[in-house]
Amino acid sequence: MSEVKEENIQVATPEPIIQLENVSVSYRLPSERIGTFKEYAIRKLQRKIKINKFWALTDISLQVNRGEVFGLIGNNGAGKSTMLKVISKVLKPTKGRVVVYGKIAPLLELGAGFHPELSGRENVFLNGALLGYSRSEMEAVFDEIVEFSELEQFINSPVRTYSSGMFARLGFAVATAHMPEILILDEILSVGDEAFQRKCNLRMKNFQQAGATVLMVSHALDMLEGMCNRIAWIDHGKTQKIGEPHEVIAAYRGENL
Amino acid sequence: MASTSKPVYDSASYRVSAISELKELGKYRYLLGQLIRRDILTRYKRSVLGVAWTMLNPLGTMLILTFVFSNFFKSEVPHYPVYILSGLLVWNFFSQGSNAAISGLVWGGSLLKRIYIPSSVFGVSAIGTALVNLVLSLVPLVIVMLVDGAPFYSSMLFLPVSILLLTAFTLGFGLFISSLAVFFPDVAEMYQVLLTAWMYLTPIIYPESLISAKWMPFYKINPMYWMVKMFRLPIFEGRIPSWQEFLPAFAWAVGMLLVGWIYFTSKTEEYAYRV
Numbered sequence: 093m094s095e096v097k098e099e100n101i102q103v104a105t106p107e108p109i110i111q112l113e114n115v116s117v118s119y120r121l122p123s124e125r126i127g128t129f130k131e132y133a134i135r136k137l138q139r140k141i142k143i144n145k146f147w148a149l150t151d152i153s154l155q156v157n158r159g160e161v162f163g164l165i166g167n168n169g170a171g172k173s174t175m176l177k178v179i180s181k182v183l184k185p186t187k188g189r190v191v192v193y194g195k196i197a198p199l200l201e202l203g204a205g206f207h208p209e210l211s212g213r214e215n216v217f218l219n220g221a222l223l224g225y226s227r228s229e230m231e232a233v234f235d236e237i238v239e240f241s242e243l244e245q246f247i248n249s250p251v252r253t254y255s256s257g258m259f260a261r262l263g264f265a266v267a268t269a270h271m272p273e274i275l276i277l278d279e280i281l282s283v284g285d286e287a288f289q290r291k292c293n294l295r296m297k298n299f300q301q302a303g304a305t306v307l308m309v310s311h312a313l314d315m316l317e318g319m320c321n322r323i324a325w326i327d328h329g330k331t332q333k334i335g336e337p338h339e340v341i342a343a344y345r346g347e348n349l
Numbered sequence: 350m351a352s353t354s355k356p357v358y359d360s361a362s363y364r365v366s367a368i369s370e371l372k373e374l375g376k377y378r379y380l381l382g383q384l385i386r387r388d389i390l391t392r393y394k395r396s397v398l399g400v401a402w403t404m405l406n407p408l409g410t411m412l413i414l415t416f417v418f419s420n421f422f423k424s425e426v427p428h429y430p431v432y433i434l435s436g437l438l439v440w441n442f443f444s445q446g447s448n449a450a451i452s453g454l455v456w457g458g459s460l461l462k463r464i465y466i467p468s469s470v471f472g473v474s475a476i477g478t479a480l481v482n483l484v485l486s487l488v489p490l491v492i493v494m495l496v497d498g499a500p501f502y503s504s505m506l507f508l509p510v511s512i513l514l515l516t517a518f519t520l521g522f523g524l525f526i527s528s529l530a531v532f533f534p535d536v537a538e539m540y541q542v543l544l545t546a547w548m549y550l551t552p553i554i555y556p557e558s559l560i561s562a563k564w565m566p567f568y569k570i571n572p573m574y575w576m577v578k579m580f581r582l583p584i585f586e587g588r589i590p591s592w593q594e595f596l597p598a599f600a601w602a603v604g605m606l607l608v609g610w611i612y613f614t615s616k617t618e619e620y621a622y623r624v
Binding site: 119120132177178180181182183184185188189190191192193194195196198200201204205207209210214217218221222223224225226227 | 354355356357358359360361363376377379380382383384387390391394395459460461462463464465466533618621622
């Protein structure tokens with residue numbers, strides 16, 4: 093299935109675009125939720141606040157090169173999404189360092205940030221603004237978004253009247269309207285019908301050909317194998333294996349069967 | 350191997366400060382406008398009268414309060430409906446703005462966990478929405494003044510300054526309380542009780558002349574006492590605040606804005622972990 097050869101990837105010397113150096117992230121999990129000042133003050137005095145640290149990522153080091161399609165696999169709770177968050181500036185790593193040499197366009201969970209009472213048109217601009225675009229940047233791509241999402245007839249209706257497929261199409265179209273240097277996809281391409289999925293995949297390929305770097309998380313292993321140049325398998329916050337898609341996927345499957 | 354280009358993001362040198370957050374907010378000003386627009390458009394989207402409710406709401410409250418209290422205070426206060434409405438507008442702005450800052454950050458939290466957005470955008474847009482509502486609710490004030498035959502003073506030209514002070518104070522306070530509410534969820538509930546008490550401790554529905562001299566020093570600690578004064582004096586008494594009246598309001602406004610902004614931004618890196 094995967095015909096990607098080493099030579100194809102490394103035509104030029106790889107230029108790092110994302111670097112993780114010994115990155116660790118810990119979440120605080122208070123043993124009980126402390127909701128009031130009074131409780132907090134009492135416990136602070138009694139030194140009874142127990143905070144269990146949970147390490148979502150431990151000592152991760154990896155490098156993604158410019159122009160690569162890089163996949164992340166692993167079981168639920170392995171730390172894949174946390175890794176995307178660390179890279180996209182949402183979470184600051186507890187330890188270690190993240191360096192990114194390019195502008196990131198994170199893909200919102202499709203439709204997150206949409207307001208049900210606003211029309212598709214209004215939501216396009218609102219969602220674009222959430223992703224950090226300006227008015228003129230959104231106006232420039234508006235028609236293209238409507239066309240890609242195939243919502244010409246519905247763009248002025250409130251999105252509460254949309255089907256979940258229409259929702260997803262509009263969300264994807266907005267998030268990928270501008271070609272970013274780095275595109276982050278968190279379990280996104282598994283939504284919508286097959287025809288739309290093909291369309292999304294085509295767009296991803298076009299981005300890649302134009303030089304964009306794609307970082308994607310998915311459980312659709314066959315799709316990843318077909319699209320990625322390299323894959324990292326994360327387990328319990330640690331990198332198990334990084335390398336050739338079919339090798340990493342085979343190792344992952346071997347472990348989980 | 351080492352890239353010569355400058356990194357766009359380097360976690361080692363990335364630190365949110367009061368200044369950096371201000372710059373980020375500037376970059377996201379389009380989002381700010383979009384959020385204000387969304388809040389105003391959607392609040393009454395499915396009601397028949399729509400945005401008119403922004404004006405009808407304080408008008409209704411004013412009518413009820415006038416009806417209930419006019420027998421008590423009418424002799425003391427000549428144009429009681431105008432008196433009440435001018436105070437009510439200030440209070441509504443403050444309570445709605447600060448509450449919206451809390452719910453805005455909680456709502457925005459679900460986004461802050463997924464994508465990078467400067468977190469102050471939710472609080473600032475909440476106050477922006479309240480500001481639009483305040484300006485809209487000046488329309489019913491003018492109508493009530495006309496109906497009640499209250500005089501229009503040239504001192505009303507001072508109101509933009511009053512609005513600026515009130516906005517600065519509310520923004521600072523809203524950022525502060527919303528930040529607290531992220532760490533202590535009970536704060537949001539406690540705040541509702543506090544707001545009710547606070548409103549009755551501020552001369553909004555009763556005249557200031559009713560306050561005994563003994564209690565006056567305590568009233569003067571209350572920042573909202575001074576904020577209400579900034580509106581009442583030009584609208585109701587027909588004069589611009591004196592320096593002794595202006596300076597406490599100004600100090601509260603600037604002080605609260607600075608404290609709120611600095612406190613809020615000092616906690617920014619933790620929100621994505623907490624909300």
